[in-house]
Amino acid sequence: MYGALWRILPGPWWVRLFLLLMLIAAVLAACLYFVFPWLNGFINVTDVTVDG
Amino acid sequence: MVGTNKRARQAAPHRRASVISVLGELLITAGVFVFLFLGWQLWLNDLVLGAEQQDEALSLSEQLGAAAETTEPAPEGAEPGEPVITLASAENERFATIFIPRFGADYARTVAEGISPSTVLKDNIGHYPGSQMPGEIGNFAVAGHRTTWGAPFNQIATLELGDKIYVQTADGWYTYVYRSSEYVLPTGTGVIAPVPQAPNVAPTDRIMTMTSCNPMLSDAERIIAYAVFESWQPASAGAPAELAQSGA
Numbered sequence: 001m002y003g004a005l006w007r008i009l010p011g012p013w014w015v016r017l018f019l020l021l022m023l024i025a026a027v028l029a030a031c032l033y034f035v036f037p038w039l040n041g042f043i044n045v046t047d048v049t050v051d052g
Numbered sequence: 053m054v055g056t057n058k059r060a061r062q063a064a065p066h067r068r069a070s071v072i073s074v075l076g077e078l079l080i081t082a083g084v085f086v087f088l089f090l091g092w093q094l095w096l097n098d099l100v101l102g103a104e105q106q107d108e109a110l111s112l113s114e115q116l117g118a119a120a121e122t123t124e125p126a127p128e129g130a131e132p133g134e135p136v137i138t139l140a141s142a143e144n145e146r147f148a149t150i151f152i153p154r155f156g157a158d159y160a161r162t163v164a165e166g167i168s169p170s171t172v173l174k175d176n177i178g179h180y181p182g183s184q185m186p187g188e189i190g191n192f193a194v195a196g197h198r199t200t201w202g203a204p205f206n207q208i209a210t211l212e213l214g215d216k217i218y219v220q221t222a223d224g225w226y227t228y229v230y231r232s233s234e235y236v237l238p239t240g241t242g243v244i245a246p247v248p249q250a251p252n253v254a255p256t257d258r259i260m261t262m263t264s265c266n267p268m269l270s271d272a273e274r275i276i277a278y279a280v281f282e283s284w285q286p287a288s289a290g291a292p293a294e295l296a297q298s299g300a
Binding site: 032 | 078085088089092097169178180195197200205236238239240243270
C-alpha cells in the first residue's frame, strides 16, 4: 500500500520524500483540527461530579 | 554492488501487494492513529484548551473588575466585614473566576452555573446548582475535570494545607484556605451538603468544596478538596496582594 504510494509519486527520490512529508503533514493537520475533535465527542467523559 | 542491486530492483517486476500486506499496513496505520489520538486527547488538547480557558478567565476577571468600578465604591477605610453575596446565575452563565496559585502562578479559570459535562464542564469549572455562592454561609461547591477538556483540576491532589484559593465575583474577592481532602464514591453527595458529610446540620461556617474524578482517567471514585473561608474584600479594593503581585 505505502510501497504503491511511493511508486505513484513522481520525480527523483528527494521530490518523492518531500511530497510524502507534505502528505503526512496534511493528514496530521486534518486529524488535529477535524478528526480528533469530532471523535472526542463520542468518547465518554469521565464524570467529576457527585450525584445520587 | 550498489549498482547491481539497483539494476536488479529495476529489473524485477513490482509484486502486487497481497491482501495480507495491505491489511497489515492498515492495522499499523490504525495503531499509530490511536496513539496520536491519545497523545492529542491527554496532552496536546489539554495544553490548548487550558491556555484558552486561562485567557477567558483573565478576560472575565477584567470584566468583573470593570463592572465593580461602575458600582458604588466601598466606604473609605471601612472594614470589609461581612462578605457581599453574589446572586445566583442562570444555567451555564459565567459568574466567577478562581485563582489557585498552587496550580501555577498564573492559573485562572472561569466558574459557570451548573454541572452538565456537555455544556458547562467542557470549558468551565461548574458550580453545583443549589449549593451556596462564594462567601455565603454553607458550602460553595464546584466540580472540574482532572484530565481532558483542559483539566482545570488536574493538580487537585497537590494542594497543601494553607494554600489560598481566590474566588472573584462582580462583588469582590473571596479568599478560601485549603483544609483537607477525601475520597468518596460517585454517590457521595454528602460532600456538597452545607455542612459537608452532615446533611441535616445547620451551617455556621463558609466552606468551599471542589470535586473531581479519581483516580486520574477513571471515574470510579471522586477526589474531594475542602477549603474554609478566610476573608473577603470588595471589588473596589482590587485583587488580593498575592494575585496583584503576579499581575493577575
